[in-house]
Structures are given as structure tokens and as C-alpha cells.
Amino acid sequence: MGLRGWPELSPFAVMWRRRWGCGFLLLLALLLLLLPSGHPPQQAEPASARDTARQQQEERESHQGGHLPPQHSPLQLIPLDSFSADQFIVVTQRAARPRRRAYRLLRAAKRSPEAGGESTRLLLLDPPPPADRRQLERQGLQRRGFNETVSESISLHRRLPEVRHPLCLQQEYSQNLPTASIIICFYNEAWSTLLRTVNSVMDTAPKKFLKEIILVDDLSNQGHLKASLSEYVSKLDGVKLIRSNKRLGVIGGRLLGAARATGDVLIFMDSHCECHNGWLEPLLDRIAHDRTRVVSPVIDGIDWKTFQYYHSVDPQRGVFNWKLDFHWEPIPEYEQKWRTSPTIPVQSPAVSGGVLAMNRHYFQNVGAYDPGMLMWGTENVELSLRVWLCGGSVEVLPCSRVGHVYRKSVPYSPPYEEIVVKNKVRVAEVWLDSFKEIFYKQDMPSYLLSKIAVPDCMERLQLRKRLSCKHFHWFLTNIYPELYLSEDKSGYFGAARQRFLLYNVGTGYCANYETKWSTGGYPVALTQCSGHGNQHFEYNNIREIRFGAMVQFCIDVNNEQVILQNCRGNRLESQQQWDVQKSGEIIHVFTGKCIEAIKNGPSKDLFLRPCNKYTTQQLWRLEKVIIANKG
Secondary structure, eight states, X not given: OOGGGOOOOOHHHHHHHHHHHHHHHHHHHHHXXXXXXXXXXXXXXXXXXXXXXXXXXXXXXXXXXXXXXXXXXXXXXXXXXXXXXXXXXXXXXXXXXXXXXXXHHHHHHHHOGGGTGGGOEEEXXXXXOHHHHHHHHHHHHHHHSSOHHHHHTSOTTOOOOOOSOGGGGGOOOOTTOOOEEEEEEESSOOHHHHHHHHHHHHHHSOTTTEEEEEEEEOSOOOGGGTHHHHHHHHTSTTEEEEEOSXXXXXXXXXXXXXXXXXXXXXXXXXXXXXXXXXXXXHHHHHHHHOTTEEEEEEEXXXXXXXXXXXXXXXXXXXXXXXXXXXXXXXXOHHHHHXXXXXXXXXXXXXXXXXXXXXXXXXXXXXXXXXXXXXXXXXXXHHHHHHHHHTTOEEEEEEEEEEEEEOOSSOOOSSOHHHHHHHHHHXXXXXXXXXXXXXXXXXXXXXXXXXXXXXXXXXXXXXXXXXXXXXXXXXXXXXXXXXXXXXXXXXXXXTOTTOEEEEEETTTOOEEEOOSOTTOOSOBOEEEOOOOOGGGOEEEOTTSOEEEOSSSOEEEEEETTEEEEEEOOOSOTTXXXXXXXXXXXXXXXXXXXXXEEEEEETXXXXXXXXXXXXXXXXXXXXXXXXXXXXXX
16 A cells, blocks of 8 residues: 555556646646737736826826827837837737747747846737727827827837938038027827927937927827826926916917027927938028028928828928918929029028927017917918018028928817918018008908908017018019919909009119109109009000009100100000010010119109110019908
8 A cells, every 4th residue: 555545556657647747737837828818917017006196197187178088009008118128029919829929029038138138028919900990090080180090000219211312411510500499389299299209309319409309288188198298208308398377379389488498599390290310400500600590491291191201302492372371382493593402402482380490589589479370370471471571581401301290180279260360361461561452352251350350460560660671572572573473464454443563673662653643744753662552553455554543644754754644545656655574674665665763863763774684673563452442
């Protein structure tokens, strides 16, 4: 008998029992290993008290803001960002075989100190079913204006492809460039796009030139932008988070950030951008050579649906139409001719609001952003006009590139269209002078609003006077003549009661007949353009240039000096007939000579001279005057 009455086993039975026991233990270990069907058991990675408190705080803040906590996809898990790059392996589960491979990766990582050692963690992420994914995409589009699900699947440190011209890579910049403060204003921005913007700046900007990144929270009410964002930012060197206690919009938020900035150069950037290597140095270099420059990178597009990056091949410039709507267009052919290198900065009538840079002190001296404008919309056009008219310049730099997500729609309230209309009216009343009537003719909502209430622009008009800013005619002639040419000139002939300003390109002044309204025979002089009635002329189908409404006179000639005289009508060989050329010359039909502006003592008078296409004093523009009834 064996121990305690048990019969003794044969050596064969003992060996069989031992093998059976080992096999059972191996099977049990395998079952335990394959037990999780979705995520690893929560007991494997217990949440710390700090994580639990943070989650509860986010839920409380989210409910206080009137929104449910945001639905984070697996790739947006906050703890993931608290690990260093060598502490985790992320595997997306698609079948049982990838899961087994994942555990082999984990075991291999634990055996290899170079791959992470014992601190390596494994995160198994299950993608949502196709139906749920489509629903998440619709929700993201509604909340953000772009496909948030795709954005969350992209690394926060994505590197964009190199698309700069090879000559840009040969550019060398001083090591004593001014420092930059990057100001990023956001409201309910997606976690992925906001943090990708921040990380993109930090990954591409040299630390010696990057003074700070200032995040301005414009009273966001979504939970992920509360405690989680504060904790994330606290771990980033040189990043500050400012929270506004009321809604400011892009304009007010950027003003708040600029007031806190300490860098030499302010760079305003939207909260859904990605930067290329070498984007910062060209901006700082141009401003270092002239503090009155406002510069912009080439802003490439990031598709709102797929987040694919698209770069522009040909250089472009920012412009706007008579409705003050901004858009990009190719560089005109006449400017392309003198460009000797693709790296030369491009003069731009307007700058995009997405990314722009300017000297911090110049920004304040020239009037910053107009605080009377609401939220966002047209502020970039207003700033561009003000800079050009008040002594500065606007440029796009081909060797600096930044990608920007152009939303499919604006997901925020109050109504975007109403805000933009109010801002446009303010721009027109301050900067367009008499040409505001063309704007009101093109934009009926703005015209109707102007009949109800014209905004109080006194402070900005005083700023314009203090800065000795030029007339809008100067901008049309010297910076953006294509805007003038966009007006339909076919109305010159046969149009009933079409009134124009006769603007001289060479002098920047307008034809004027002021002192002798009831008497003819006096010279037509040039004075500063005002748009008043003493500068209104009409060009009719019998080629007369008429002046006045009650008593009409026609432009005539006396000893080759241009005067006003009683209109003679369609008489044979009349000296009151003129041929207005599209190229700008006004030719006297009787003599074949052109009207030229000539300084005559203290005044500038008009005389007939042999036509010379190289003399700008013989070039004229007939600017329409729209007589709007605001009664």
C-alpha cells in the first residue's frame, strides 16, 4: 500500500499522470491568454486616482456647458499622450490572428530592453463597425465642419511631404532673426486638429526663434478642452493657455493673445493647420528687413473629408472682389515677367486670415484689428487695405508653406452671414471712399443694412487721418488695378446717366470743376479725389464728356487747355468729341492728341499733348459713381 492507504502506481501510470497535468496547465494558460475578446481587462491597467478625478471633472464641466461629454474614438484616448514613444505598442484588432501577433510583439518587447523593456504597454484598439463609423463621420462634420473621425486616425506629429522649390532649400537665413509668438485662437476645436497644430509648430520651428505659443480658448464648452487640455499643455515647454470669460470671436481672441505676447513678431494661425519644415524663417527674415511688412506663407489645402494634403504648384496671391470676398488667384502675367526667381516674394493685394505674420509693435501702431468688427469675417481684407493705404505692404512668401483645413461649413453660431455683412459695411464706410457705392451695388444685403444703420466709424476714421493714409484710388491704381478692370466698361457707351470720376493714373488725382458751376469757359483742374458732385462726369454715345446735372457743360479745348464749355451737340467737326480708349488714353477726335495732366504753377491743369503711351499722366480711369437712393 502507498501513502495514506492509496495504492501504489506503476512507473508508467506516474509518468502518464504527470504529462496529463502539464498539458492541462498549458491549456489553462492558453485559455487565459485568449480570454479577452475586445479590450484587455480593466484590471490589467487600473486607472490612477488622478485619471479618475480628471474624467469626473471633465464630465461635470461638459454638463455645465450644456453638452454631453464628447465621444472619443480609440485613437483619441488621453492617456496615450502621457506615454513616451518607447512605452507603448498600438495594434488595431481586425481578426484573431493580429491579436495573437500583438501578444507576440508584447513578449518580444519585454525581452528586448531596446524596444521598451518592462515599461512597454499594449493597447488593443477595436475600430467601430462600418455603420457606426459613418455615423461618427456625420457627427464630426456637423460639429466641426470636417471629418473628425479621419483626423483622429492621423498622428499628432504628421510630417508633410517636401513640396518647396529646390531653390528654397538653398536659402540661408541669419541666426539673429527676431523671435515669434504664435497665437492660436480656438472655439470648440477638435482635439486632434488643435493638438496637431500645436505639435506641428513645435516640431518645425527652431527653438531659438520660437518665443511662445499662446492658445486662446474663446469660451469653449466641450469637455475635452477643459481639464484634459490644461494638463496636456502644462507638459509642453513654451505653450501658454489663456481662457476668455466671454465669446470674443477670432478678432477679439487674437487681440487678447497679442496683448499677452512678448515675441518680436506676431504670427496668427488658425487652430487646424500643419506646418512644413522651414516655414518660420522666411517670415521672420522678411519682417526683420522691413517692420511694415505683413507676410503670409503659401497656404496649401488639407481636404476636409480625407485630410489629404494638396499643395499649390504655381505661386498665387490673395485678392478680393467688389463684395469684399477673399479668394486666391494666380499671379498676373505682367508680374510674372519681371520675377527672376521662384523664391521672390509675391506682392499681394490681400492676406489670408488663416496664417499671417507682422511685427508686434507695428501691429499696434497701425491699429491692430478693428475692435468694432464682430467675431470673424472680412477682418483680413480690412487689415490688408489698412496696411497698404497707410504705408505698409503685404506679401506671400513662396518658400514658406503651411497646410490649412478648409471646412466644408461653419458649424458655429450666431449666424455667420449676418456677422460678415455687418463687418463688410464697416470696411466700406471706413476705407472705400466713394467706391463704397460700387460695393453696395454688388452686395445687396450690405446695402439694405446700410439704409437701416451705418456703424459708428469715427475712431477708425480718426486713425486713418492720423496715419495719413492714401485714397482708395491709389490702391486700385498701384496695387490691384484688376479690381477696377473687373467692372463692366460696356456701359460707357449709350448708358443713360452713367456718372464717372476722371481719375489720372500718373498723379493720383481726379478731374474737378468746383468754383464756376453756373459759368463755362474755365479750366478743368486736378484735385484730390473726393467723389463729390464737382467731380462727376458723363460719357455719352455721341462721345461727349459732360459735366453737371442742372446746367450741363462739355469738356472742350481752348489753346490746347482743357476747359468746360456749353455743349454744342452732335455738330460736324466739333471739338467736344473724345475717344476714350480701354488702355486709358482720352483722345481728342478733332486733333488726335491726348489729354495730359501738367503742373501749371500751384495747380495741375489739363492740356492736349501728342499721345505717348509711356507717359502715365496721359492715362485715365473712368470710375463709376453709383447714385444710391438711401432716403
